[in-house]
Amino acid sequence: MVNGDSRNAMEIAQSNDLLLDSNPSTMDEIQVFCQSLLLDHQEKVEQVRLGRRSIDYFMGPIMRQFKGKVDPKVVRKVVESIIKKKA
Numbered sequence: 001m002v003n004g005d006s007r008n009a010m011e012i013a014q015s016n017d018l019l020l021d022s023n024p025s026t027m028d029e030i031q032v033f034c035q036s037l038l039l040d041h042q043e044k045v046e047q048v049r050l051g052r053r054s055i056d057y058f059m060g061p062i063m064r065q066f067k068g069k070v071d072p073k074v075v076r077k078v079v080e081s082i083i084k085k086k087a
Contacts, residue, residue: 003009013083026066026070027074030062030066030074030075030078031064031078033062033065033066034058034062034078034079034082035082036060037061037062038058038079038082038083038086041058044057044058045083048083049083053065055076055080055083057081058079059072059075059076059079062075062079063075
């Protein structure tokens, strides 16, 4: 409760659109977007594979695409799995 607001934390977060999106269709969108991004940046992917660049290079564009509404841990796992498959 803040300044007389009687809503609980979840209600406040929902009304302010502060919750992460984890529905299955969003997860598919993340997968597709990540695959496309990595295909467009093959040289950077190879640098990540070789340990010359951090996977964080890809996090910014992905988080911007989804307006920060996806879990960065999930995104990181998706990117890592795509990079490992291509190895």
